[in-house]
Amino acid sequence: MxxxxxxxxxxxxxxxxxxxxxxxxxxxxxxxxxxxxxxxxxxxxxxxxxxxxxxxxxxxxxxxxxxxxxxxxxxxxxxxxxxxxxxxxxxxxxxxxxxxxxxxxxxxxxxxxxxxxxxxxxxxxxxxxxxxxxxxxxxxxxxxxxxxxxxxxxxxxxxxxxxxxxxxxxLEDGHTSYSENINDFWRPNNFQTALVDGHYSRDVYLDFFRHTFAPYLEEKGLEVKDFAGICYHLPYTKMGFKAHSIAIEGQDDAVKQRLSDNFQLSAKYSREVGNIYTASLYMSVLSLLEKGNLQPGDRVGFFSYGSGAMAEFFSGKIVEGYERxxxxxxxxxxxxxxxxxxxxxxxxxxxxxxxxxxxxxxxxxxxxxxxxxxxxxxxxxxxxxxx
The missing domain is CATH 3.40.47.10 (Thiolase/Chalcone synthase)
Incomplete structure (x- = not known):
């Protein structure tokens, strides 16, 4: 099913x-x-x-x-x-x-x-x-x-x-998760705005991407070239780009170009709206769906990250007629x-x-x-x- x-x-x-x-x-x-x-x-x-x-x-x-x-x-x-x-x-x-x-x-x-x-x-x-x-x-x-x-x-x-x-x-079966109790971003009960260590949070985000992306490929027997696109949690688009650079490192030019083009398309809505916390990853998914040219059966990767911190990588395949x-x-x-x-x-x-x-x-x-x-x-x- x-x-x-x-x-x-x-x-x-x-x-x-x-x-x-x-x-x-x-x-x-x-x-x-x-x-x-x-x-x-x-x-x-x-x-x-x-x-x-x-x-x-x-x-x-x-x-x-x-x-x-x-x-x-x-x-x-x-x-x-x-x-x-x-x-x-x-x-x-x-x-x-x-x-x-x-x-x-x-x-x-x-x-x-x-x-x-x-x-x-x-x-x-x-x-x-x-x-x-x-x-x-x-x-x-x-x-x-x-x-x-x-x-x-x-x-x-x-x-x-x-x-x-x-x-x-x-959605495809399987996922890889990684979590640690850290303080890169949090909001105490008596605060209306968040507390964040921006540089630390960036480093943790990238570290957690490494802890989930490579293990996912290994667990599923996949290669980077098997993805039509990878969508990221985008607190700001440059953050996702840094993770994307890790993902495509060492790939051939065609794979780099395809994934980088689709990354830019996935970031379109984020560039217009900004950070929407829980929904940021899925806004990038929607942006890729509506701005890109995906084909039935194309595999899309999802990198989810939540400060504090919890991360997960999983994937799904595009269904025929999705545009409708x-x-x-x-x-x-x-x-x-x-x-x-x-x-x-x-x-x-x-x-x-x-x-x-x-x-x-x-x-x-x-x-x-x-x-x-x-x-x-x-x-x-x-x-x-x-x-």
């Missing part, structure tokens, strides 16, 4: 800041951001968009294609949780009218959580044939204004439906219709969104019609509405 990705939805807020504008405001050479980090624009979440609302929007994109009678599991992966106890998935379930009978919960392990959700969902479908599982990764990456990590912020969500006989990617399940025109329009903020507007929006919500408050949204948004709070309970 083949199990894998049958649907995939994508959402990012309707505002962004341009990296050239930000570089000038911070007294930096724009190429430091455009080339050194690999970022063109960065999504900005205002006070009406949080992890839940973005997750609702990403899932709503394909919900009319889901057989709800056979949906048995909903997992929400995030490190931008809105409650210390209650799962964000329950808000999504209510907003979208999902069946009461489904099992639902939240997973956290930095940026690895959506991969953890994928593996749990896959095991669920294997144990419950003819049932499907919905998984959502949704995050707002925040390090603070004028900080070293500012340019690696972002906001967005990816939602996927996992089922047997998938229409997009069939994608919505590139919708995603292109979503990115093109965003509002470009001046740096002053960006700073004001960022600061406003960081404020702790009072017991009762109501928000209005400037999002497009049909978009779900955080409408405020009543008695410390968040309220979500559709524009």
């Amino acid at each position: 083949e199990i894998g990705i049958d649907q995939i939805g994508f959402f990012t807020p309707n505002k962004f800041v341009d990296m050239v504008d930000l570089a000038h405001a911070r007294g930096e050479d724009p190429n430091k951001f455009l080339i050194g980090i690999g970022q063109d624009r960065m999504a900005v979440a205002d006070q009406t968009q949080d992890a839940v609302s973005m997750g609702i929007n990403a899932t709503a994109e394909y919900l009319d294609q889901v057989d709800l009678d056979h949906l048995g599991l909903l997992i929400f992966a995030t490190e931008s949780g809105i409650d210390q106890s209650k799962s964000a998935s329950l808000f999504v379930k209510e907003a979208l009218g999902l069946p009461a009978k489904i099992r639902t919960f939240e997973i956290k392990e930095a940026c690895f959580a959506l991969t953890a959700s994928l593996q749990v969902a896959r095991d669920y479908v294997r144990a419950h044939p003819h049932h499907s599982a919905m998984i959502i990764g949704s995050d707002i990456a925040r390090y603070g204004l004028s900080t070293p990590g500012e340019v690696t912020q972002g906001a967005g969500a990816i939602s996927m439906l996992i089922k047997e006989d998938p229409a997009i990617i069939a 399940r994608l919505r590139p025109a919708m995603h292109k329009r979503m990115l093109q219709e965003r509002i470009r903020l001046g740096v002053g507007q960006y700073e004001e929006t960022f600061t406003e969104a960081m404020q702790t919500l009072p017991e009762n408050v109501e928000f209005t949204s400037d999002a497009n019609r049909g978009t779900w948004y955080l409408a405020g709070q009543k008695g410390y309970v968040r309220q979500y509405r559709q524009k």
Whole structure:
């Protein structure tokens, strides 16, 4: 029985800041951001968009294609949780009218959580044939204004439906994992922004790639040339490029060219949106699917990394007719219709969104019609509405 990705939805807020504008405001050479980090624009979440609302929007994109009678599991992966106890998935379930009978919960392990959700969902479908599982990764990456990590912020969500006989990617058996208890990135309970040792985190990321990629090839009896593309967790695109350079080292020119071309295509959405933590790897997968020219049976590698730290490498094969399940025109329009903020507007929006919500408050949204948004709070309970 083949199990894998049958649907995939994508959402990012309707505002962004341009990296050239930000570089000038911070007294930096724009190429430091455009080339050194690999970022063109960065999504900005205002006070009406949080992890839940973005997750609702990403899932709503394909919900009319889901057989709800056979949906048995909903997992929400995030490190931008809105409650210390209650799962964000329950808000999504209510907003979208999902069946009461489904099992639902939240997973956290930095940026690895959506991969953890994928593996749990896959095991669920294997144990419950003819049932499907919905998984959502949704995050707002925040390090603070004028900080070293500012340019690696972002906001967005990816939602996927996992089922047997998938229409997009069939996951292959096997994976390689590696974990250590380290402090390259973390966020204590009383912090609204993350703490990160950027250089250390980069080194750990690359070290964990080495600990998972080569063992995966050995375990599966594969060579680098057997991949049409490799997708990476992209906290910023230059980070993934460094791992990619390790992957293609020593390969012939044709293999290097094919994998490097597909790496650049997989990074397109990341360059527009920025870091979305749990969903960053899967945004790169979607980017490759929608921007590339993959063929049925092509093998795509997945490198997932979550600080703290946990990494995993696995792969899947492209399913014939996968293009029919994608919505590139919708995603292109979503990115093109965003509002470009001046740096002053960006700073004001960022600061406003960081404020702790009072017991009762109501928000209005400037999002497009049909978009779900955080409408405020009543008695410390968040309220979500559709524009």
